Amino acid sequence: MASTKKADLGPLVGAVDQGTSSTRFLVFNSKTAELLSHHQVEIKQEFPREGWVEQDPKEILQSVYECIEKTCEKLGQLNIDISNIKAIGVSNQRETTVVWDKLTGEPLYNAVVWLDLRTQSTVENLSKRIPGNNNFVKSKTGLPLSTYFSAVKLRWLLDNVRKVQKAVEENRALFGTIDSWLIWSLTGGVNGGVHCTDVTNASRTMLFNIHSLEWDKELCEFFGIPMEILPNVRSSSEIYGLMKISHSLKAGALEGVPISGCLGDQSAALVGQMCFQDGQAKNTYGTGCFLLCNTGHKCVFSEHGLLTTVAYKLGRDKPVYYALEGSVAIAGAVIRWLRDNLGIIKTSEEIEKLAKEVGTSYGCYFVPAFSGLYAPYWEPSARGIICGLTQFTNKCHIAFAALEAVCFQTREILDAMNRDCGIPLSHLQVDGGMTSNKILMQLQADILYIPVVKPSMPETTALGAAMAAGAAEGVGVWSLEPEDLSAVTMERFEPQINAEESEIRYSTWKKAVMKSMGWVTTQSPESGDPSIFCSLPLGFFIVSSMVMFIGARYISGIP
Numbered sequence: 001m002a003s004t005k006k007a008d009l010g011p012l013v014g015a016v017d018q019g020t021s022s023t024r025f026l027v028f029n030s031k032t033a034e035l036l037s038h039h040q041v042e043i044k045q046e047f048p049r050e051g052w053v054e055q056d057p058k059e060i061l062q063s064v065y066e067c068i069e070k071t072c073e074k075l076g077q078l079n080i081d082i083s084n085i086k087a088i089g090v091s092n093q094r095e096t097t098v099v100w101d102k103l104t105g106e107p108l109y110n111a112v113v114w115l116d117l118r119t120q121s122t123v124e125n126l127s128k129r130i131p132g133n134n135n136f137v138k139s140k141t142g143l144p145l146s147t148y149f150s151a152v153k154l155r156w157l158l159d160n161v162r163k164v165q166k167a168v169e170e171n172r173a174l175f176g177t178i179d180s181w182l183i184w185s186l187t188g189g190v191n192g193g194v195h196c197t198d199v200t201n202a203s204r205t206m207l208f209n210i211h212s213l214e215w216d217k218e219l220c221e222f223f224g225i226p227m228e229i230l231p232n233v234r235s236s237s238e239i240y241g242l243m244k245i246s247h248s249l250k251a252g253a254l255e256g257v258p259i260s261g262c263l264g265d266q267s268a269a270l271v272g273q274m275c276f277q278d279g280q281a282k283n284t285y286g287t288g289c290f291l292l293c294n295t296g297h298k299c300v301f302s303e304h305g306l307l308t309t310v311a312y313k314l315g316r317d318k319p320v321y322y323a324l325e326g327s328v329a330i331a332g333a334v335i336r337w338l339r340d341n342l343g344i345i346k347t348s349e350e351i352e353k354l355a356k357e358v359g360t361s362y363g364c365y366f367v368p369a370f371s372g373l374y375a376p377y378w379e380p381s382a383r384g385i386i387c388g389l390t391q392f393t394n395k396c397h398i399a400f401a402a403l404e405a406v407c408f409q410t411r412e413i414l415d416a417m418n419r420d421c422g423i424p425l426s427h428l429q430v431d432g433g434m435t436s437n438k439i440l441m442q443l444q445a446d447i448l449y450i451p452v453v454k455p456s457m458p459e460t461t462a463l464g465a466a467m468a469a470g471a472a473e474g475v476g477v478w479s480l481e482p483e484d485l486s487a488v489t490m491e492r493f494e495p496q497i498n499a500e501e502s503e504i505r506y507s508t509w510k511k512a513v514m515k516s517m518g519w520v521t522t523q524s525p526e527s528g529d530p531s532i533f534c535s536l537p538l539g540f541f542i543v544s545s546m547v548m549f550i551g552a553r554y555i556s557g558i559p
Contacts, residue, residue: 009081010030011477012084014068021287022043025064026459028462033488045113051120052116057107086475087260088243088469090261094204094265095114095153098180099174100181103190109164122156141210142308150206174231186243187244196240199236201262213233213313234316235315237318239473243257260468261466269290270282275294277294280429281429291325292325297322300420308325329371338399351403352438362393366385369385373513375412426450438493445494445495446496453492453493456489
């Protein structure tokens, strides 16, 4: 009986989904897109100084090995033969920057995470060198000059970390975003590991020309980046190399399986949501919040604060597709902050219960600009504020305001998207871990005043990476032809408030956003003098103290 079951499943495809908060390995049936099993490990974030965000590249790699091993064990318990896994795709947090030694395989510094702000003065200095009438950085990359992207993080490492400088001088250094670090390590590392990235991840470095699809010499010279440390750029769907991880007993069974899909997480979600047509869009709720709209084969440049980026290129000889993107830095991260920093919840899931108790923020507004404001403002001077507090405000209202903040930020980028595209979206397709929160989804429909549509299988980021891997030439176990794509069951949330109330709440939010700006008035130091950092976002600390006071009263039961 067991052998019949194995035979019925057919070819399987695995996906590594390495995000800012966690790593997962998931295995899908390539014929039905059914998720068969997965394992997840939370990843530590380190905050060595105000505005700095780092992760340990070795911990990230180890978490991938652990997730692969545990998922293979679970498949064994389900009597599923892991030798049916025919390909593996990689999806990853974008922009996060790693430099490692190609001879030892050791990282030369922690990964500098996309949220990190230490490069603000680098950005300010570089911006003075861009002619006002010729922003060649934006015209070539589709990106504004910002701390968000990899080039300035890499510049900081080259300027401040002696181990990185020495390795570059001695031709030992390799640079990559997380996808490059993982693929190099999983395909052998120091023993012939493949140093590559795909077009979607390359397009987030600010070193990549999105028109020619190549590293750009002028950009590399502008940022002072030696081109020899950059990975080879490939399509999002082709065989990059074969798995070599035999040191891990269970995962060793995947030895020789091709890694054949690679997409930055937001592009992977676009593919997983099957947004293959011009004008189709999706919004992913993860650590941040990212709205992408497929613009087809043409680069559309935004007039309203959105990014132009590579959506995907599903094969060496396949055409490239572009997208407009609205990027919000803090979405799920605000829930983690309420858990880890304020302690008003013990688990992320508790936020829904607290919000449900009150059903309103009672005039409290939370702007979680911990890393400044991204789209549509691109305002690095902003810092987080909570305003509209009264003695009546309690932790439940703050929890509700945190969920509303995610929805208001989505409304801002959706408005920008509608103005750029000229045709308003009639509904919003959503995915990501936070979409399991029904209060959040209903709030989102109310604040956008359009229906929100959620797939019953929320793991669309991993699904997109698996689809790219399974469809690659030489693998061919997953068809991307429209007639072969599996129908997806959806849950739909309709607006339940009137349009006037929705607009009043949104306009009050905009007022709160204005108050969050201009907190950081001094140029952010990069030499790392903690006393200067401590003096910067004073307003945020004042508001935080008020929140902690209120939170402490209500946690302890003081009325």
